[in-house]
Amino acid sequence: MSGDGFTTCLWFDGQAEEAAHYYTSVFPDSALGSIVRHPEAGPGPTGEVMVVDFTIKGEKFVALNGGPQFTFSEAVSFQIHCDDQDEVDYYWDRLTADGGEEGPCGWLKDRYGLSWQVVPKVLLEMMGDPDGARVERVSQVLFTMKRLHIAELEKAFNG
Missing domain, CATH: 3.10.180.10 (2,3-Dihydroxybiphenyl 1,2-Dioxygenase, domain 1)
Structure with missing residues:
Protein backbone atom coordinates (compact mmCIF):
# COMPACT_ATOMS: atom_id res chain seq x y z
CA MET A 1 0.00 0.00 0.00
CA SER A 2 1.11 3.52 -0.60
CA GLY A 3 -0.17 6.89 0.43
CA ASP A 4 0.71 10.41 1.32
CA GLY A 5 0.55 9.95 5.09
CA PHE A 6 -2.13 11.59 7.16
CA THR A 7 -3.97 14.88 6.98
CA THR A 8 -5.67 16.17 10.10
CA CYS A 9 -9.10 17.62 9.39
CA LEU A 10 -10.27 20.31 11.82
CA TRP A 11 -14.02 21.05 11.84
CA PHE A 12 -15.03 24.71 12.20
CA ASP A 13 -18.28 26.61 12.11
CA GLY A 14 -17.52 29.29 9.51
CA GLN A 15 -13.99 30.07 10.77
CA ALA A 16 -11.89 27.71 8.62
CA GLU A 17 -10.05 30.38 6.64
CA GLU A 18 -9.53 32.62 9.68
CA ALA A 19 -8.19 29.65 11.69
CA ALA A 20 -5.83 28.53 8.93
CA HIS A 21 -4.37 32.06 8.72
CA TYR A 22 -4.09 32.15 12.51
CA TYR A 23 -2.27 28.81 12.85
CA THR A 24 0.14 29.57 10.02
CA SER A 25 0.97 32.90 11.71
CA VAL A 26 1.70 31.24 15.08
CA PHE A 27 3.94 28.40 13.89
CA PRO A 28 7.19 28.88 12.00
CA ASP A 29 7.68 26.70 8.93
CA SER A 30 3.97 26.85 8.14
CA ALA A 31 2.14 27.66 4.94
CA LEU A 32 -1.36 28.31 3.73
CA GLY A 33 -2.43 26.12 0.81
CA SER A 34 -5.48 26.07 -1.38
CA ILE A 35 -8.85 27.52 -0.47
CA VAL A 36 -11.83 25.65 -1.90
CA ARG A 37 -15.16 27.46 -2.08
CA HIS A 38 -18.63 25.98 -2.37
CA PRO A 39 -19.78 25.67 -5.98
CA GLU A 40 -23.30 26.52 -7.07
CA ALA A 41 -24.24 22.88 -6.50
CA GLY A 42 -23.54 23.31 -2.77
CA PRO A 43 -23.55 21.92 -0.20
CA GLY A 44 -23.04 25.39 1.31
CA PRO A 45 -23.69 28.90 0.06
CA THR A 46 -22.07 29.51 -3.33
CA GLY A 47 -18.64 31.12 -3.00
CA GLU A 48 -18.24 30.66 0.76
CA VAL A 49 -15.13 28.84 2.00
CA MET A 50 -15.61 25.08 2.29
CA VAL A 51 -12.04 23.91 3.07
CA VAL A 52 -8.58 25.39 3.48
CA ASP A 53 -5.37 23.36 3.25
CA PHE A 54 -2.38 24.36 5.35
CA THR A 55 0.77 22.90 6.84
CA ILE A 56 2.34 23.40 10.26
CA LYS A 57 5.94 22.26 10.59
CA GLY A 58 5.47 19.84 7.71
CA GLU A 59 2.22 18.35 9.04
CA LYS A 60 -0.81 18.55 6.74
CA PHE A 61 -4.11 20.01 7.92
CA VAL A 62 -7.48 20.81 6.40
CA ALA A 63 -9.77 23.36 8.01
CA LEU A 64 -13.36 22.48 7.13
CA ASN A 65 -16.38 24.74 7.55
CA GLY A 66 -18.68 21.94 8.62
CA GLY A 67 -21.19 23.84 10.73
CA PRO A 68 -22.19 23.90 14.39
CA GLN A 69 -22.85 20.16 14.80
CA PHE A 70 -19.41 19.31 16.22
CA THR A 71 -16.91 21.11 18.45
Whole structure:
Protein backbone atom coordinates (compact mmCIF):
# COMPACT_ATOMS: atom_id res chain seq x y z
CA MET A 1 0.00 0.00 0.00
CA SER A 2 1.11 3.52 -0.60
CA GLY A 3 -0.17 6.89 0.43
CA ASP A 4 0.71 10.41 1.32
CA GLY A 5 0.55 9.95 5.09
CA PHE A 6 -2.13 11.59 7.16
CA THR A 7 -3.97 14.88 6.98
CA THR A 8 -5.67 16.17 10.10
CA CYS A 9 -9.10 17.62 9.39
CA LEU A 10 -10.27 20.31 11.82
CA TRP A 11 -14.02 21.05 11.84
CA PHE A 12 -15.03 24.71 12.20
CA ASP A 13 -18.28 26.61 12.11
CA GLY A 14 -17.52 29.29 9.51
CA GLN A 15 -13.99 30.07 10.77
CA ALA A 16 -11.89 27.71 8.62
CA GLU A 17 -10.05 30.38 6.64
CA GLU A 18 -9.53 32.62 9.68
CA ALA A 19 -8.19 29.65 11.69
CA ALA A 20 -5.83 28.53 8.93
CA HIS A 21 -4.37 32.06 8.72
CA TYR A 22 -4.09 32.15 12.51
CA TYR A 23 -2.27 28.81 12.85
CA THR A 24 0.14 29.57 10.02
CA SER A 25 0.97 32.90 11.71
CA VAL A 26 1.70 31.24 15.08
CA PHE A 27 3.94 28.40 13.89
CA PRO A 28 7.19 28.88 12.00
CA ASP A 29 7.68 26.70 8.93
CA SER A 30 3.97 26.85 8.14
CA ALA A 31 2.14 27.66 4.94
CA LEU A 32 -1.36 28.31 3.73
CA GLY A 33 -2.43 26.12 0.81
CA SER A 34 -5.48 26.07 -1.38
CA ILE A 35 -8.85 27.52 -0.47
CA VAL A 36 -11.83 25.65 -1.90
CA ARG A 37 -15.16 27.46 -2.08
CA HIS A 38 -18.63 25.98 -2.37
CA PRO A 39 -19.78 25.67 -5.98
CA GLU A 40 -23.30 26.52 -7.07
CA ALA A 41 -24.24 22.88 -6.50
CA GLY A 42 -23.54 23.31 -2.77
CA PRO A 43 -23.55 21.92 -0.20
CA GLY A 44 -23.04 25.39 1.31
CA PRO A 45 -23.69 28.90 0.06
CA THR A 46 -22.07 29.51 -3.33
CA GLY A 47 -18.64 31.12 -3.00
CA GLU A 48 -18.24 30.66 0.76
CA VAL A 49 -15.13 28.84 2.00
CA MET A 50 -15.61 25.08 2.29
CA VAL A 51 -12.04 23.91 3.07
CA VAL A 52 -8.58 25.39 3.48
CA ASP A 53 -5.37 23.36 3.25
CA PHE A 54 -2.38 24.36 5.35
CA THR A 55 0.77 22.90 6.84
CA ILE A 56 2.34 23.40 10.26
CA LYS A 57 5.94 22.26 10.59
CA GLY A 58 5.47 19.84 7.71
CA GLU A 59 2.22 18.35 9.04
CA LYS A 60 -0.81 18.55 6.74
CA PHE A 61 -4.11 20.01 7.92
CA VAL A 62 -7.48 20.81 6.40
CA ALA A 63 -9.77 23.36 8.01
CA LEU A 64 -13.36 22.48 7.13
CA ASN A 65 -16.38 24.74 7.55
CA GLY A 66 -18.68 21.94 8.62
CA GLY A 67 -21.19 23.84 10.73
CA PRO A 68 -22.19 23.90 14.39
CA GLN A 69 -22.85 20.16 14.80
CA PHE A 70 -19.41 19.31 16.22
CA THR A 71 -16.91 21.11 18.45
CA PHE A 72 -13.43 20.38 19.74
CA SER A 73 -12.87 18.64 23.07
CA GLU A 74 -9.87 17.80 25.23
CA ALA A 75 -10.14 14.20 24.02
CA VAL A 76 -7.81 15.26 21.17
CA SER A 77 -4.89 17.63 21.60
CA PHE A 78 -1.70 18.56 19.81
CA GLN A 79 1.65 18.48 21.64
CA ILE A 80 4.22 21.16 20.96
CA HIS A 81 7.67 20.00 22.09
CA CYS A 82 9.67 23.06 23.08
CA ASP A 83 13.45 23.43 23.36
CA ASP A 84 13.48 26.10 26.08
CA GLN A 85 11.40 28.44 28.24
CA ASP A 86 11.32 31.13 25.56
CA GLU A 87 9.66 28.70 23.17
CA VAL A 88 7.20 27.55 25.88
CA ASP A 89 6.30 31.18 26.56
CA TYR A 90 5.98 32.02 22.85
CA TYR A 91 3.43 29.29 22.14
CA TRP A 92 1.62 29.69 25.47
CA ASP A 93 1.16 33.43 25.00
CA ARG A 94 0.02 33.21 21.38
CA LEU A 95 -2.31 30.27 21.78
CA THR A 96 -4.03 31.62 24.91
CA ALA A 97 -4.41 35.14 23.46
CA ASP A 98 -7.74 36.55 22.29
CA GLY A 99 -10.04 34.10 24.01
CA GLY A 100 -7.79 31.11 24.62
CA GLU A 101 -7.92 29.38 28.01
CA GLU A 102 -5.13 28.16 30.26
CA GLY A 103 -5.48 24.64 31.55
CA PRO A 104 -3.52 22.46 33.97
CA CYS A 105 -0.12 20.83 33.40
CA GLY A 106 0.80 22.66 30.20
CA TRP A 107 -2.58 22.19 28.50
CA LEU A 108 -4.51 25.05 26.94
CA LYS A 109 -7.34 25.74 24.54
CA ASP A 110 -6.87 28.28 21.77
CA ARG A 111 -9.53 30.80 20.72
CA TYR A 112 -11.26 28.12 18.61
CA GLY A 113 -11.42 25.61 21.45
CA LEU A 114 -8.66 23.37 20.06
CA SER A 115 -6.52 21.79 22.81
CA TRP A 116 -2.75 22.02 22.87
CA GLN A 117 -0.04 20.73 25.20
CA VAL A 118 2.97 23.05 25.40
CA VAL A 119 5.68 20.72 26.69
CA PRO A 120 9.37 21.37 27.27
CA LYS A 121 11.41 18.49 25.82
CA VAL A 122 13.37 18.32 29.07
CA LEU A 123 10.17 17.41 30.95
CA LEU A 124 9.78 14.31 28.79
CA GLU A 125 13.35 13.32 29.70
CA MET A 126 12.70 13.95 33.42
CA MET A 127 9.51 11.88 33.43
CA GLY A 128 11.40 9.00 31.84
CA ASP A 129 14.17 9.02 34.44
CA PRO A 130 14.68 5.65 36.16
CA ASP A 131 14.87 7.35 39.59
CA GLY A 132 11.28 7.16 40.88
CA ALA A 133 11.89 9.80 43.57
CA ARG A 134 12.97 12.34 40.95
CA VAL A 135 9.93 11.57 38.80
CA GLU A 136 7.66 11.90 41.85
CA ARG A 137 9.11 15.32 42.78
CA VAL A 138 8.70 16.59 39.21
CA SER A 139 5.15 15.24 39.07
CA GLN A 140 4.17 17.00 42.28
CA VAL A 141 5.39 20.35 40.93
CA LEU A 142 3.96 19.71 37.46
CA PHE A 143 0.47 19.15 38.86
CA THR A 144 0.47 22.62 40.44
CA MET A 145 1.29 24.44 37.19
CA LYS A 146 -0.64 25.76 34.25
CA ARG A 147 2.14 27.15 32.01
CA LEU A 148 5.15 24.93 32.55
CA HIS A 149 8.27 26.54 34.02
CA ILE A 150 11.42 24.62 33.22
CA ALA A 151 13.51 26.08 36.06
CA GLU A 152 10.96 24.99 38.67
CA LEU A 153 10.69 21.52 37.14
CA GLU A 154 14.46 21.16 37.07
CA LYS A 155 14.72 22.32 40.70
CA ALA A 156 12.24 19.63 41.76
CA PHE A 157 14.01 17.02 39.61
CA ASN A 158 17.37 17.78 41.19
CA GLY A 159 15.94 17.78 44.72
